[in-house]
Amino acid sequence: MSRGDEEQHVDLEGFMAGVERRNPGQSEFIQAVREVAEDIFDFIADKQEYHRWQILRRIAEPDRIVSFRVCWEDDNNCIRVQRGYRVQNNNAIGPYKGGIRFHPSVNESILKFLAFEQTFKNALTGLPMGGGKGGANFNPKGKSDGEVMRFCQSFMTELYRHIGADVDVPAGDIGVGGREIGYMFGQYKRITNQFTGVLTGKGREYGGSLIRPEATGYGAVYFMENMLKTRGDDIEGKTAVISGSGNVATHAAEKIVQLGGKVLTLSDSEGFIHDPDGITQEKIDWVKAHKTRRRGRISEYAQEYKNATFHAGARPWSVPCDLALPCATQNELLGDDARTLVKNGCVAVSEGANMPTDLDGVHVFKEAKLLYAPGKASNAGGVAVSGLEMSQNSARISWKEEQLQQLLKDIMLGIHESCREYGQRGDYVDYVRGANIAGFKKVADAMLAFGVV
Ligand code: NDP
Ligand code: 2IT
Numbered sequence: 001m002s003r004g005d006e007e008q009h010v011d012l013e014g015f016m017a018g019v020e021r022r023n024p025g026q027s028e029f030i031q032a033v034r035e036v037a038e039d040i041f042d043f044i045a046d047k048q049e050y051h052r053w054q055i056l057r058r059i060a061e062p063d064r065i066v067s068f069r070v071c072w073e074d075d076n077n078c079i080r081v082q083r084g085y086r087v088q089n090n091n092a093i094g095p096y097k098g099g100i101r102f103h104p105s106v107n108e109s110i111l112k113f114l115a116f117e118q119t120f121k122n123a124l125t126g127l128p129m130g131g132g133k134g135g136a137n138f139n140p141k142g143k144s145d146g147e148v149m150r151f152c153q154s155f156m157t158e159l160y161r162h163i164g165a166d167v168d169v170p171a172g173d174i175g176v177g178g179r180e181i182g183y184m185f186g187q188y189k190r191i192t193n194q195f196t197g198v199l200t201g202k203g204r205e206y207g208g209s210l211i212r213p214e215a216t217g218y219g220a221v222y223f224m225e226n227m228l229k230t231r232g233d234d235i236e237g238k239t240a241v242i243s244g245s246g247n248v249a250t251h252a253a254e255k256i257v258q259l260g261g262k263v264l265t266l267s268d269s270e271g272f273i274h275d276p277d278g279i280t281q282e283k284i285d286w287v288k289a290h291k292t293r294r295r296g297r298i299s300e301y302a303q304e305y306k307n308a309t310f311h312a313g314a315r316p317w318s319v320p321c322d323l324a325l326p327c328a329t330q331n332e333l334l335g336d337d338a339r340t341l342v343k344n345g346c347v348a349v350s351e352g353a354n355m356p357t358d359l360d361g362v363h364v365f366k367e368a369k370l371l372y373a374p375g376k377a378s379n380a381g382g383v384a385v386s387g388l389e390m391s392q393n394s395a396r397i398s399w400k401e402e403q404l405q406q407l408l409k410d411i412m413l414g415i416h417e418s419c420r421e422y423g424q425r426g427d428y429v430d431y432v433r434g435a436n437i438a439g440f441k442k443v444a445d446a447m448l449a450f451g452v453v
Contacts, residue, residue, distance in 0.1 A: 095166055120443070129383065265316035342368045
């Protein structure tokens with residue numbers, strides 16, 4: 001019997017041994033696959049079709065990975081060389097769709113985990129989008145606008161041949177916001193001479209959708225609201241600890257404040273700030289202007305607002321709170337952080353980031369029966385509004401803000417209901433299990449319809 005034949009009959013550990021053998025050293029990818037496989041193996045135990053057609057095995061092998069050199073010239077006329085990627089994981093239910101990340105840590109493992117997660121997340125939105133992710137090990141910090149523009153143009157000069165409005169539609173992620181999307185869209189249009197919805201998160205003037213910038217953070221809070229409602233509770237009067245201070249974190253903070261909660265922390269890669277007075281809308285606006293637009297550091301918040309303290313090199317999870325929203329990056333909330341949150345009486349965790357909680361932390365939250373939403377469910381509001389931007393671009397119309405706000409709420413509620421449908425275990429909803437199974441089932445059933453492709 002060949003190795004391939006053996007894998008027809010493996011259990012969870014046998015499957016994971018194969019994933020580890022085929023993806024040496026790719027710890028983030030292996031972690032993401034294990035988190036999904038733990039639930040899927042249980043779900044498909046009595047569903048021979050999914051085994052016979054090797055569905056999970058196929059979803060855990062990207063359709064293709066493109067890796068390319070990106071050369072650009074910095075302001076000192078030095079030639080710089082970066083590595084760019086696009087991981088097209090699965091297009092069973094729609095064109096590949098997912099963000100682009102510019103961060104020095106970007107590598108194949110991180111983009112493969114993100115593209116894998118995106119496949120389930122996009123299925124959960126109910127919109128026709130497959131899963132992909134891309135990026136480069138480019139560090140936008142400290143770069144001039146001209147340098148960022150030249151980098152983006154060079155990146156798109158290769159990427160353009162792999163994407164398209166019906167093929168693969170990238171968007172933003174860490175280090176990629178409106179400015180970068182503008183430079184990349186401009187270059188795509190220049191090379192192809194086509195004005196299509198090939199990227200989302202565009203500026204309003206050239207086809208962007210209303211509420212796309214807010215959608216991920218707002219959606220994560222709507223998801224938290226939906227979870228609290230199952231226990232007859234809401235956000236009013238609750239304290240919230242948030243990590244990050246970028247697009248997702250600032251909009252999550254804004255929605256918590258709008259719903260009557262009190263935000264105590266924000267963070268960046270250098271540490272966190274704790275403001276016992278609460279981070280009000282005015283203070284969030286200061287963070288947006290200072291941190292996001294002028295690319296300052298969160299430590300400066302403590303100089304601006306004197307009652308706040310800055311904690312260098314630390315994450316905010318030790319600050320007692322009712323609600324926690326990790327909105328910075330992967331593996332920023334570890335098992336011990338999860339135990340601290342549970343001990344301090346935290347009742348709900350909604351992930352704005354992708355895979356911010358490590359596997360140990362996930363198990364801690366599940367055991368404590370906390371209301372715990374994994375990113376692939378709770379941060380899907382961003383890509384959902386990206387999907388709505390694609391629809392508006394295809395129809396060449398713009399929808400009104402109220403309409404989009406309502407659609408975002410409806411989609412987040414729909415994801416919550418899907419998680420409940422597949423994650424209800426007695427009186428407890430295991431949202432991780434629910435999200436994994438609901439996302440998997442949709443993609444898997446489409447793949448079954450296609451046969452072996
Ligand atoms: P931004 O670039 O706007 O902000 C990222 C924030 O996270 C910054 O505060 C940054 O701090 C911090 N951060 C980044 N890397 C690290 C690190 N290694 N350690 C600690 N802090 C870090 O990105 P977004 O807000 O868009 O993305 C945040 C998370 O949300 C990511 O996991 C992303 O994948 C996820 N996400 C984003 C969506 C979107 O629509 N933008 C949609 C769904 C998920 P610093 O400035 O110091 O680097
Ligand atoms: O992780 C994500 O869902 C995103 N970065 C947004 C993807 C998108 O296509 O809007």
